[in-house]
Amino acid sequence: MRVPLAEELAALAASVPAPRRTKEPHALLADRPDGTVVHSGGVVVKAHAPDTDRAALDIRIRVAADPRLEGILLPPLPVLAREGALSAVLHGRPVTAWPHGTPVDPEHPDAAPWEDAARLLARLHAVPTGELPGPLPQMRGPAKAAGAVRRMTAAGGGAGPAAAAPVIAAWQRLPAWARDEAPAPRAPGVLCHGDLHLGQLVRHPAPDGPWLLIDVDDMGLGNPAWDLARPAAWYAAGLLAPEIWLRFLGAYRAAGGPAVRPDADDPWPELDVPARALTVQTAALALAKSAAEHRALDEVEELVIDACARIASLPPELEFEASS
Secondary structure, three states: OOOOHHHHHHHHHHHOOOOOOOOOOOEEEEEEOOEEEEEEOOEEEEEEOOOOOHHHHHHHHHHHHOHHHOOOEOOOEOOEOOOOEOOEEEOOEEEEEEEOOEEOOOOOHHHOOHHHHHHHHHHHHOOOHHHOOOOOOEOOHHHHHHHHHHHHHHOOOOOOHHHHHHHHHHHHOOOHHHHOOOOOOOOOOEEEOOOOOHHHEEEOOOOOOOEEEOOOOOOEEEOOHHHHHHHHHHHHHOOOOHHHHHHHHHHHHHOOOOOOOOOOOOOHHHHHHHHHHHHHHHHHHHHHHHHHOOOOOOHHHHHHHHHHHHHHHOOHHHOOHHHO
């Protein structure tokens, strides 16, 4: 009888050489198509998606281990004690190991570390890429947005064609590069996280250490505005309070972040297209998940789809394709 993957990951976590061990029993933190994650004794082990580009993942892990990323990214742990390897393969899936950190508390949104996230992004975007392990892959932000739309289409639109129509219309209004169909008109050689949200921050050493970024699966070279796109999209959709958005953007600019021009009063020429793409991505995933779970859309999901309808109705002169 085959041992469940989560139990195999927990056994592997127990063998990982870690500087700090704790006594917590193993816990399943996530079990999704894109990753199964187990915490055991102060170590987190992740089985990545079966179709993961292993060569790109290996480079991303080596970047996370590079001293130039110290204090920005959570560093990996050796998966195999004897070999010192930073990755292994289990049932055809690449596996990595990481120190356990304290995540953002979803029950206390007012204490969310928006400024810390912004400063970490600014530091990440300033890392000299020519000195890092390579060749660095491309940041996967546009690919994730395109994947979300394909997932929605495969699910039949979730809440029905009427709900999916504004999402598809907003998607079609985006330039080809934002739909992962063509190279960006300018391709900045900036190291990007690729999937920034508050779930990608932990305190380490836990529980009172500094905030660090986690999850390197989408990290790579690209447009740094993409890393600001999710909070920008939430702000534009009415899901993030204006004062929080201004704190986040102000902290990023004060730390020298390059995604928006420091001398410009209006950040939206740089942020507009990525923010629209993240709005579509969020709405498409909401429709796909609602279809899979056989449920109606919730209030937040409705707001994101409403935002897609507004995007689809904007006049052409309000598009900023040339700014990216």
